Amino acid sequence: MIQPDPQNPVNYLPPVEDSYDVVVIGGGPAGATTAALVAEHGYSVLLLERAALPRFHVGESLIPETYWPLKRLGMVDRMKASAFPRKYSVQFVSNGVKESAPFYFEMYNDHESSVTWQVERGVFDQMLLDRATELGAVVHTSGHATDVVFEGDVAVGVKCRLLNEDGGRTEREIRSRVVVDASGQTAFIGNRRGQRDRDPHLKKGTIWTYWKNAYRDPGKDGGATLVMQTSDNKSWFWFIPLPDNVVSIGCVGNMEHMFGKENGDAETVYQRELQLCPALEKRLVDAERCTDFFTTKDFSYYSSETAGNGWLSVGDAFGFIDPVYSSGVYLALKGGEFAADAIHDALQRGDLTAPRLGQWQPLYKQGIENFRKLVYAFYAEDFSFGTFLREYPEYKSNMVDILVGDVFKPGVSDIFKVMGNIMPSGDEPSTDEPVQQPAMA
Template sequence: MTKHSSKRTAVDVAIIGAGPAGAVAAALLRKAGRSVLVLERQHFPRFSIGESLLPQSMAYLEEAGMLQAVVEAGFQHKNGAYFVYRDQTSSFDFRDKHSSGWGTTYQVERALFDDILIRCAAQQGADVRFGHTVRAVHTGHMPLVDVIDEANHAYQIEARFVLDASGFGRVLPRLLNLETPTRMPTRAALFTHVRDGIPVDASDRNKICIATHPQRRDVWFWMIPLAGGRSSVGCVAEASFLDVPEAERDAALRALIQQEPTLNRLIGSAPFLMPVRHIGGYSANVERLHGPGYALLGNAGEFLDPVFSSGVTIALRSAHLAAHTLNRQLDGATVDWSADYDAPLRKGIDTFRAFVERWYTGELQDIIYYPDQAPSIRRMISAVLAGYAWDESNPYVADPVRRLTALHEVCMQR
């Protein structure tokens, strides 16, 4: 991994951000013989949230030549999710699903996971520059990217195309004024890691736990078992509910955990391994995911909500779609970014959105806890929860709003 060379560098593709979307896009483009430069403001490894992967992600990691490195890293195995509300529980095994493909994945510490992916991309020939900040992007047929490094050396990148994989940094939406209002309410999260000490038979470490606050169905918790006896734990709610001074965050999250019986039993007094962090206003959207000489990947384009851990899966799906579209364009084909990238990516995002919106209204919770679930419908729901939000052979992907509404009506007739 290099620092920088001349005042102006010419490459096929400049990628802003070295997270999962940027790393996978870089690897896929390198496999096609493209010259790729990745610009990352931070230094890796660095902490990031979004630790519970979905099985759909595994196909993209495999395609990018990264699967072996991820498998050998020793991350916590994951095969599903279980939901808790008061005395009700509902468990989904992602191996039992409507869609074909991977049914297992990992729960990861993102500092290590992201570092593994970008190092794989570098090993495949991507030029990765840490500590380099994008200050401006001049879009068009041959975009120019203005960059400055930590020694205050400024230089330009001349690229045939720019991919923004900057995640919550949202570099191009910010620089090019691409933001548009999101339909998702403003929510926030308090989270930390704990030394969980959970007895082997007390909880299924191979599944993420999603627990609903017993008094407020719009407030929920995650518990993500990680390798080495750690767990990530957090609470998500409307921003005002979690608006506490920084000095009081530890006590606030501890009190919230102790209000939920299952989490209180498992980790109610477990030591926090880092100060409680806060993230807010993370839901975001743009009018379109591409423009002259650029495309937006993953969270740089749109982020919904953490409840179904869809962020990394959407990021990797976007990297896959963008890399394949861009490779055809660079080979001289005429491509339609709206039809070939934007519309197909948003199809899955819209599926997740239908599920997220109905989680917060309580409709999806009614469905998840319904006692007499038909096995075939349960497998369809499981497939979406496993990340297969683009498989239109699944009725809950092909027409999620109508199908979920009808299913909820059935559940309420009981």
């Protein structure tokens, strides 16, 4: 697993002009996709990423529908040639011990898109930024956006602090016709405008770390994502195989359960929950933890306004649900694709109003809601997927569609008409502290 080296950062430091058609804040999958496809349309694009490369980020597991935006980006052959483990399936573990049969994606789709990848995000994100550069975007890392410039209610550019070749910083104001907020959980515009709301039903927190030499199943099952509930069903672990025999293993639970004042530090809580998941403990008998622990608190949120005159949000700046179905990277890539096409249309028409720039967002929000409602069902104490499918077998295809990411498919949401008002159990009100950003120890 690549860890950032602060003594030897890798930076893109190209010359930066005074104005661009589009400025993108953030170089994750959403920002890189937007920048790449807008540049491919022939517009001038500046992408500002505040970190040097490679930059550490959690969220390593891809779902099958990720194939299609990667194909449009010209990335599929590069993914096939990479060292990323192939992901053929997902497997669930209930009550800490009971392992389900693997859910093989190819059983429902014989296309090559049924095989996806477990990615090391430092490498994957850099691949996407490299592709954006190839397609004509100007990518500047260690470029810190400090403010969005508005004239009235219209975004007309950004203020930023750019790293120079000599190590100094230059304050700049860059004009643009469109500003794209792809700043991730920082939600650069949404936070400043007071537009980010926590999901009241998903007040969860996560503790995660990385292990070397954890046991993986043989053959193609070795790349599977495992979703492993603890014996008391108060938390669950993800198990995501990565290159170099490293596995990402994180624990998710209600905020009070994970971060209550009497719980102790992150390592204490992680070890407490690990003892409640014997199926995972078995996989770690010969393993060694290779990083410190990281935390993210109360991470499920959505933005009440995601497009304005001259600006729009994509990726985690738009909203984030929950990691249980590994939807994050797919929604970032797909949202970047939608946003790029809307920007192209808006620039062609000379109409940079909120309705034009945000024309894709109602469909996108419906897709997010399909994921969100299935997440609610996962956490609902009185709901059983097995019982539901035995009673309504005709909706199995809808559930499969959502699990693989085909959430924009017409009719896929019909499952929720019979599923009912599924809500997870409550949690104590969260504080107003900001979402914590992980830092490599």
